[in-house]
Amino acid sequence: MxxxxxxxxxxxxxxxxxxxxxxxxxxxxxxxxxxxxxxxxxxxxxxxxxxxxxxxxxxxxxxxxxxxxxxxxxxxxxxxxxxxxxxxxxxxxxxxxxxxxxEKHLTASYKKLHMWYKTDAPQKEQDKLAPEVAIQNFDEVNAGLSEKESRYEAQRCLSCGNCFECDGCFGACPEDAIIKLGAGNRYKFNYDACTGCAVCYEQCPCHAIEMIPEPVKSI
Ligand SMILES: Cc1cc2nc3c(=O)[nH]c(=O)nc-3n(C[C@H](O)[C@H](O)[C@H](O)COP(=O)(O)OP(=O)(O)OC[C@H]3O[C@@H](n4cnc5c(N)ncnc54)[C@H](O)[C@@H]3O)c2cc1C
Ligand code: SF4
Ligand code: SF4
Known part of the structure; x- marks a missing residue:
């Protein structure tokens, strides 16, 4: 071939x-x-x-x-x-x-993440058949992960750029300008109440919030 x-x-x-x-x-x-x-x-x-x-x-x-x-x-x-x-x-x-x-958001690179939020946790090693055993039959060589192990691995995800509803910004906002939309629906910002203090942005672990200059209103 x-x-x-x-x-x-x-x-x-x-x-x-x-x-x-x-x-x-x-x-x-x-x-x-x-x-x-x-x-x-x-x-x-x-x-x-x-x-x-x-x-x-x-x-x-x-x-x-x-x-x-x-x-x-x-x-x-x-x-x-x-x-x-x-x-x-x-x-x-x-x-x-x-x-x-x-619309897709910009990539939240490693430098943009606030790593204080996460604990270093080593990757789970999968069990593997030794080569001399593997060549004797068609059994799976890599054992894969159990459900418990898979869930643990998923928790190591840094959720780069994607809000995972930690409620950090919601709790930190001094103006109550962040409105919770319920599980799975994330949040809405009340820009009339927001003073642009950037507290939410600074503490968001995964850079899901971006600060941008306020659009200039034409008179
Ligand atoms: C030998 C081989 C090895 C491969 N190894 C890998 C690999 O290691 N990693 C990897 O990512 N991909 C691998 N692939 C590719 C992968 O299996 C396919 O790309 C994938 O399964 C495609 O998914 P599918 O849902 O489009 O089709 P399928 O998985 O083929 O599902 C289509 C289903 O529709 C059913 N069907 C067909 N016609 C009808 C009908 N008229 N009525 C009702 N049901 C029907 C079929 O029975 C089948 O269950 C391999 C493929 C082959 C052939
Ligand atoms: S910038 Fe400040 S006021 Fe505006 S939503 Fe964030 S924390 Fe609240
Ligand atoms: S935007 Fe950031 S700080 Fe706010 S809930 Fe989502 S992940 Fe947490």
Whole structure:
């Protein structure tokens, strides 16, 4: 096999090897024929499906993602990400709207974080089979993490630039200018009450708050 344009292709060299069992596990072709009955769905030559900016196929209300889409990087992570994106468009479609991507904030680099908030905690090492044991069977080599260990790892996330609702700014604001919107909905700023003292900004651990000059009001 050789790799051409990111895809494995045969190179006409053959080799005979002894084997007890042969498991054919190559290719990632999509069996999309069942979609042919839906008018408007455009199926490419290789079986992949065309979608629009809303991740919808040519048939209204049918969305697609994962290996079904053209692209060289077909992996579980990409398929999961595309599923997550499609879910936002599907949700909006079902509500009769079009999903609008929110503006992305600037990257909160390490220097912008307030590390006093976090405790240094070493990364959990996964159990691994020794090479001499691993070659004897098809058992998982890397044991992965248990639910408890995964939750612990998730807590080590620095949440760079993304508010994780620690309530720090809400508690610190001397003007009560920060309004809590309830779990999962973060906060709203009452700019009429805000004096721009920057206390919220200075103590936010993950740089989720940005101070910007007040727009000059035209008279
Ligand atoms: C051998 C191999 C190794 C791989 N290794 C990795 C790896 O190490 N890491 C990685 O990230 N990715 C890996 N991948 C890629 C990864 O598995 C795929 O990119 C990913 O599973 C795509 O997800 P999907 O949901 O689009 O499709 P799938 O996971 O294929 O899911 C599609 C599902 O739809 C079902 N289905 C199909 N037709 C119909 C129908 N008509 N009606 C109802 N159901 C239907 C199928 O049975 C299947 O369950 C590998 C792929 C292969 C083939
Ligand atoms: S800048 Fe000061 S007044 Fe304004 S929201 Fe932040 S802490 Fe409150
Ligand atoms: S903006 Fe920052 S300080 Fe305020 S709740 Fe979110 S993470 Fe905490």
């Amino acid at each position: 050789k790799v051409e344009k990111g895809k494995a292709v045969g190179c006409n060299e053959f080799e005979t090897i002894d084997a007890d069992v042969l498991i054919v596990a190559n290719k990632q072709e999509t069996d999309s024929g069942f979609l042919r009955s839906l008018t408007g769905v455009v199926i490419n030559e290789d079986g992949t499906i065309k979608i629009d900016m809303q991740r919808m196929t040519g048939y209204e209300g049918v969305f697609a993602g994962g290996d079904m889409l053209p692209g060289e990087n077909r992996s579980a992570t990409i398929a999961i990400g595309q599923g997550k994106k499609a879910a936002k468009y599907i949700d909006a479609f079902l509500k009769g709207n079009t999903y609008q991507k929110p």
